[in-house]
Amino acid sequence: MLKQFAKRFANGLLNPIGYELRSLASHHDPFVDQRRLVPGARTVFDLGANAGQTAQKYVELFPNATIHSFEPFTDSYTNLVRRHARQPRVHPHNVAIGDADGHANLFLNNYHETNSLFPVAPESRRLVGTELTGTKGATQIPMVTLDSFCSGEAIAHIDVLKMDIQGAELLALKGAAGLLRGSAISVIYTEVLFAELYRGQAFMTDLWSHLRQYDYSLYGIYNLCHGVSADSLTELAWGDALFVSADVRAKIVTGTDRS
Numbered sequence: 001m002l003k004q005f006a007k008r009f010a011n012g013l014l015n016p017i018g019y020e021l022r023s024l025a026s027h028h029d030p031f032v033d034q035r036r037l038v039p040g041a042r043t044v045f046d047l048g049a050n051a052g053q054t055a056q057k058y059v060e061l062f063p064n065a066t067i068h069s070f071e072p073f074t075d076s077y078t079n080l081v082r083r084h085a086r087q088p089r090v091h092p093h094n095v096a097i098g099d100a101d102g103h104a105n106l107f108l109n110n111y112h113e114t115n116s117l118f119p120v121a122p123e124s125r126r127l128v129g130t131e132l133t134g135t136k137g138a139t140q141i142p143m144v145t146l147d148s149f150c151s152g153e154a155i156a157h158i159d160v161l162k163m164d165i166q167g168a169e170l171l172a173l174k175g176a177a178g179l180l181r182g183s184a185i186s187v188i189y190t191e192v193l194f195a196e197l198y199r200g201q202a203f204m205t206d207l208w209s210h211l212r213q214y215d216y217s218l219y220g221i222y223n224l225c226h227g228v229s230a231d232s233l234t235e236l237a238w239g240d241a242l243f244v245s246a247d248v249r250a251k252i253v254t255g256t257d258r259s
Contacts, residue, residue, distance in 0.1 A: 041159035048164035116166035118198035127227035145175030167201025
């Protein structure tokens, strides 16, 4: 959700002088790429679903897929349920995905789309200003691992795993060790952080290093952002990355992923 915040903030600065911020990916459109890599996707996991915006994209992108949308923040979950009440292929879950089954603290921020399992880092104020760094406390939420959820739901394979969970992506991957070990997740589309926005977060290098242990490869980088502060130059802060399993990479190498 950081990318949406950044775009709205930046366009607020640029529109009065006749400019608009548009996304320029270093590869292709990430959703087009996902459709090309797994054209017959049947199971999509949407972690950090918010009000179901990305779930709607997946409904349109993969007409035969079931989308499991996970959103632990109650207000956002309510909007998610309302938005997809008449869409039987979207299954909302009011739970966080992490590295253990049980409960966790969800840290609440003024800008609810940046709620996280980790508290905001002081450094983030320089990159995104006080709209992100203003906090409202914490609440306890249920948490499950991907391995245990899939075992309980008899889900053997995830075609697309999307994660936008504000620095907690490595926790989710640690809780999916069984799935990753068996190459049971075809592609992973995730927000990645290059600067410290949350205390205890995972960085892009952490995710890449972890996934390499399971023979996953980096396919593309998208939506790079250098922060949204208008006061000073800032370093690369966040973006999105697409990782693929060894099986999917083999198709890329042979050219069989092309439609």
